[in-house]
Amino acid sequence: DAKTTQPPSMDCAEGRAANLPCNHSTISGNEYVYWYRQIHSQGPQYIIHGLKNNETNEMASLIITEDRKSSTLILPHATLRDTAVYYCIVSRMNYGGSQGNLIFGKGTKLSVKP
Amino acid sequence: ETGVTQTPRHLVMGMTNKKSLKCEQHLGHNAMYWYKQSAKKPLELMFVYNFKEQTENNSVPSRFSPECPNSSHLFLHLHTLQPEDSALYLCASSQSGRLPGTSGNFHNEQFFGPGTRLTVL
Numbered sequence: 001d002a003k004t005t006q007p008p009s010m011d012c013a014e015g016r017a018a019n020l021p022c023n024h025s026t027i028s029g030n031e032y033v034y035w036y037r038q039i040h041s042q043g044p045q046y047i048i049h050g051l052k053n054n055e056t057n058e059m060a061s062l063i064i065t066e067d068r069k070s071s072t073l074i075l076p077h078a079t080l081r082d083t084a085v086y087y088c089i090v091s092r093m094n095y096g097g098s099q100g101n102l103i104f105g106k107g108t109k110l111s112v113k114p
Numbered sequence: 115e116t117g118v119t120q121t122p123r124h125l126v127m128g129m130t131n132k133k134s135l136k137c138e139q140h141l142g143h144n145a146m147y148w149y150k151q152s153a154k155k156p157l158e159l160m161f162v163y164n165f166k167e168q169t170e171n172n173s174v175p176s177r178f179s180p181e182c183p184n185s186s187h188l189f190l191h192l193h194t195l196q197p198e199d200s201a202l203y204l205c206a207s208s209q210s211g212r213l214p215g216t217s218g219n220f221h222n223e224q225f226f227g228p229g230t231r232l233t234v235l
Contacts, residue, residue: 043204043226104157
C-alpha cells in the first residue's frame with residue numbers, strides 16, 4: 001500500500017500557484033519524497049524529490065516540513081498543461097532488495113481552469 | 115520525449131493469441147520496469163530488471179513473461195490473457211549504480227514510456 005495521503009482532487013486558476021499537499025506521517029529517516037505527475041493517457045513524469053531540505057527546479061518547488069511528516073508541491077504559475085494526476089511517493093534509495101521501488105497511490109487530480 | 119519508447123502503442127488481442135510488448139530506452143540506464151495501470155486503479159509494479167537480472171516479480175501471473183536481453187531492451191510476452199488484463203502497460207527505466215563502499219544498488223528517478231494500451235477480447 002502507498003504510504004502517503006493526498007486529496008483526491010484540486011482546482012487551480014490558470015496563472016496562480018498550485019499547492020498540492022501530501023501527508024507521509026510514517027516516513028522513515030532514509031526515505032525520500034518523490035513527486036510524479038501523469039497527464040491523461042501518458043506515462044508518469046518525474047517532477048522533483050527531496051529528503052529534508054526544500055528543493056526547487058525548473059518545474060516546481062518542494063517544501064518538506066521539519067518533522068518530515070508532510071510536504072507540499074508548488075507549481076508557481078499553473079498553466080492548462082499542468083492539468084494532471086500528481087503522485088506523492090516515499091521511497092528509499094535502494095541499497096539492495098526492493099526498497100527503492102516506487103509504490104503509486106491514487107494521487108491528486110489537479111484541474112487548472114482558465 | 116522521455117528517451118523511453120514502447121511499441122505497439124495500441125494492441126487488441128484475443129484470449130488465445132500470443133503477442134509481445136517491446137520497450138527500448140536510449141538513456142544508458144541499467145534498470146528497467148514493467149507497470150500495469152488498469153482503469154481507476156493505481157499503477158501496479160509488475161517486474162524489475164537490474165543489470166539485466168530480474169530482481170522483482172510482484173506476484174504476476176505466468177501468462178505474463180518478461181525478457182530483458184540487454185540493458186536497453188525489455189519485452190513483455192503475453193499468452194492466453196483474460197479480458198481483465200486489459201490495461202495500459204507502462205515501461206520505465208532508471209540509473210542503478212553501486213554506492214562506493216557498499217554492496218547495494220540505488221535507484222534514481224524513473225523515466226516512463228508512453229505505454230501500450232492493451233485490449234483483450
